Amino acid sequence: MPNRPNRPNTGAAPLMIAVLGAAGRMGSTVCDAVQGAPDLALGPRLDVGDDVAALAGRGVSVAVDFTVPSATEANVHALIDAGIHAVVGTTGWTEDSLARVRTHLAEDGRGLGVLVAPNFALSAVLAMRFAAQAARYFESAEVIELHHPNKVDAPSGTAMHTARAIAAVRTQAGLGTGPDATESTLDGARGAVVDGVHVHAVRLRGLVAHEEILFGNPGEQLTIRTDSFERSSFMPGVLLATRTVAERPGLTVGLDGYLDLG
Ligand SMILES: NC(=O)C1=CN([C@@H]2O[C@H](COP(=O)(O)OP(=O)(O)OC[C@H]3O[C@@H](n4cnc5c(N)ncnc54)[C@H](OP(=O)(O)O)[C@@H]3O)[C@@H](O)[C@H]2O)C=CC1
Ligand SMILES: O=C(O)C1=N[C@H](C(=O)O)C[C@H](O)C1
Numbered sequence: 001m002p003n004r005p006n007r008p009n010t011g012a013a014p015l016m017i018a019v020l021g022a023a024g025r026m027g028s029t030v031c032d033a034v035q036g037a038p039d040l041a042l043g044p045r046l047d048v049g050d051d052v053a054a055l056a057g058r059g060v061s062v063a064v065d066f067t068v069p070s071a072t073e074a075n076v077h078a079l080i081d082a083g084i085h086a087v088v089g090t091t092g093w094t095e096d097s098l099a100r101v102r103t104h105l106a107e108d109g110r111g112l113g114v115l116v117a118p119n120f121a122l123s124a125v126l127a128m129r130f131a132a133q134a135a136r137y138f139e140s141a142e143v144i145e146l147h148h149p150n151k152v153d154a155p156s157g158t159a160m161h162t163a164r165a166i167a168a169v170r171t172q173a174g175l176g177t178g179p180d181a182t183e184s185t186l187d188g189a190r191g192a193v194v195d196g197v198h199v200h201a202v203r204l205r206g207l208v209a210h211e212e213i214l215f216g217n218p219g220e221q222l223t224i225r226t227d228s229f230e231r232s233s234f235m236p237g238v239l240l241a242t243r244t245v246a247e248r249p250g251l252t253v254g255l256d257g258y259l260d261l262g
Pocket of ligand 1: 020021022023024025026027046047048049050066067068069071088089090091092117118119120121153157234
């Protein structure tokens, strides 16, 4: 990742990285990326049915979780109990589940770090940041996310995060809901509503991970778009996180918390 502290850790023994969801699309890509990094060593690869608690005492420094929304929170609690830092890309996190992790980390007291990031691609991280910057200046804001048809959750974690951030800025700026004269619709025609922001999900063969954030004012529109054409786009962010999570005790939400974005 350019201009980021994503250099290999030199001079030290390689950090051992465990991967949860290792056989999945993201998990297998992470295994390849870790194997290609001279300062990292690929440790245990876990999938459904494997016991996360059994990672304790096996020299694992950091575990990367790309599993499923129904499993990821329990995995993180088990990793904390095992004394292992966690880098999490899996979606499905809520304010409540994040709060439980925050509490667990505080109670544990060993200074472990957990990063939960809805998107590790630099383009997506910047798109979310730019959207939050733009949100106060526009009457209308809607989010469209577009993904491969094998994705099990909708809207995407990235779209949820984007919409929540836009909504928070709009509230702070005293903006109400966007103008919308719709009186009757087919169910779903206006998408899901996340904190007052409409979010639309497209599933299409050929896509990987894409998002458009649309802002409108009378006579003008701003579109912010991010495209991940390959899962390799997530890897610099994942590797950066594995290298630095131990230096960031507590819970961080969003890779932007690890980047010097100003
Ligand atoms: N933050 C980011 O940048 C990105 C996040 N994601 C998110 O990552 C997650 C995974 O995506 P993707 O790799 O495409 O999905 P896949 O379905 O390809 O992979 C998920 C893997 O996790 C396994 N799994 C399921 N339950 C468990 C469990 N309890 N413990 C361990 N492993 C388990 C699955 O096994 P099985 O198939 O046998 O059920 C599968 O191998 C999704 O939530 C997705 O939204 C995706 C891309 C980027
Ligand atoms: O499932 C995916 O593929 C992706 N999931 C994440 C999300 O839900 O935001 C990140 C990226 O969009 C790819």
